[in-house]
Amino acid sequence: MKIGISTCLLGENVRYDGGHKLDRYLRDLLGKFVTYMPVCPETESGLPVPREAMRLVGEPSSPRLVTIQTGVDHTRRLENWGRRKLDELDKEELCGFIFKSRSPSSGMERVKVYSDKGHPAPKGRGIFAGMFMDRFPLLPVEEDGRLHDPNLRENFIARIFVFSRWRQVLEKGLTTGRLVKFHTRHKLLLMSHNINAYRELGRMVAAAGEYDPEVLGAEYISKLMSALKLYSTVKKNVNVLQHIMGHFKKDLTRDEKQELLEIINSYSESLVPIIVPVTLLNHYVRKYDKHYLQEQVYLNPHPLELRLRNHV
Numbered sequence: 001m002k003i004g005i006s007t008c009l010l011g012e013n014v015r016y017d018g019g020h021k022l023d024r025y026l027r028d029l030l031g032k033f034v035t036y037m038p039v040c041p042e043t044e045s046g047l048p049v050p051r052e053a054m055r056l057v058g059e060p061s062s063p064r065l066v067t068i069q070t071g072v073d074h075t076r077r078l079e080n081w082g083r084r085k086l087d088e089l090d091k092e093e094l095c096g097f098i099f100k101s102r103s104p105s106s107g108m109e110r111v112k113v114y115s116d117k118g119h120p121a122p123k124g125r126g127i128f129a130g131m132f133m134d135r136f137p138l139l140p141v142e143e144d145g146r147l148h149d150p151n152l153r154e155n156f157i158a159r160i161f162v163f164s165r166w167r168q169v170l171e172k173g174l175t176t177g178r179l180v181k182f183h184t185r186h187k188l189l190l191m192s193h194n195i196n197a198y199r200e201l202g203r204m205v206a207a208a209g210e211y212d213p214e215v216l217g218a219e220y221i222s223k224l225m226s227a228l229k230l231y232s233t234v235k236k237n238v239n240v241l242q243h244i245m246g247h248f249k250k251d252l253t254r255d256e257k258q259e260l261l262e263i264i265n266s267y268s269e270s271l272v273p274i275i276v277p278v279t280l281l282n283h284y285v286r287k288y289d290k291h292y293l294q295e296q297v298y299l300n301p302h303p304l305e306l307r308l309r310n311h312v
Contacts, residue, residue, distance in 0.1 A: 003097065097136075140163060179205065194230045
């Protein structure tokens with residue numbers, strides 16, 4: 001799985017001051033499960049290291065990238081390079097991108113844009129980040145600062161793994177059967193994010209045989225990735241956990257049911273993280289050989305080594 005990333009987050013000395021912004025979680029832990037495609041818009045467009053600091057100036061919807069002291073406008077330089085770079089990245093089949101927060105070239109959101117009178121407003125996007133998100137609207141994107149939040153981190157990484165599995169389906173060739181299978185595996189994950197989308201996509205897939213798979217697939221993945229942006233909550237997860245428990249109503253002993261209910265209740269009261277009830281459910285899935293649940297992405301959305309569900 002290939003993920004784009006701002007080069008400085010991997011520890012490379014490419015920033016304007018000659019330094020870096022190494023994120024050890026991204027490099028050393030997540031990096032074990034993805035292949036990074038590092039991108040530094042400023043150095044790759046020909047600017048030196050170190051270099052004069054820059055900032056965004058003008059209207060937040062179409063800002064210019066200007067050096068702070070000398071007022072040199074590098075907007076066209078970066079945009080021309082950016083268009084070529086996006087063509088290159090399009091061939092790499094990325095599954096997401098991690099940007100450097102607050103960067104005038106790579107900030108995803110809330111980048112300061114200065115008026116002609118020098119007043120800042122945190123309403124902009126970095127020049128390259130904006131171009132990337134406009135070119136690849138389906139791809140999951142985040143920035144390093146927001147990824148310090150456990151819920152945002154789990155959401156983003158779950159989405160890149162979903163998109164990676166989708167790319168695997170496309171590589172084999174999208175058919176109605178493969179679309180149905182993909183949706184079936186992701187039903188409970190979708191339920192934990194957006195119940196309305198869960199119902200809508202369920203109806204769409206139920207009628208899949210009436211449509212061209214490629215046309216339907218494009219609409220399906222667009223709606224799915226949009227739905228997964230909505231964060232899961234304790235209430236939504238409890239609903240899914242109870243739904244899964246329903247699959248064991250004829251299997252669990254009285255004591256097992258009581259234990260599981262107590263653990264789900266402890267999670268609902270934020271006394272334990274979600275990994276606790278999920279681990280017990282996975283145990284019962286194996287013990288009672290529930291094939292449908294074995295295939296559910298919700299119970300294993302990403303590698304345990306990432307420890308994403310230990311803190312949500």
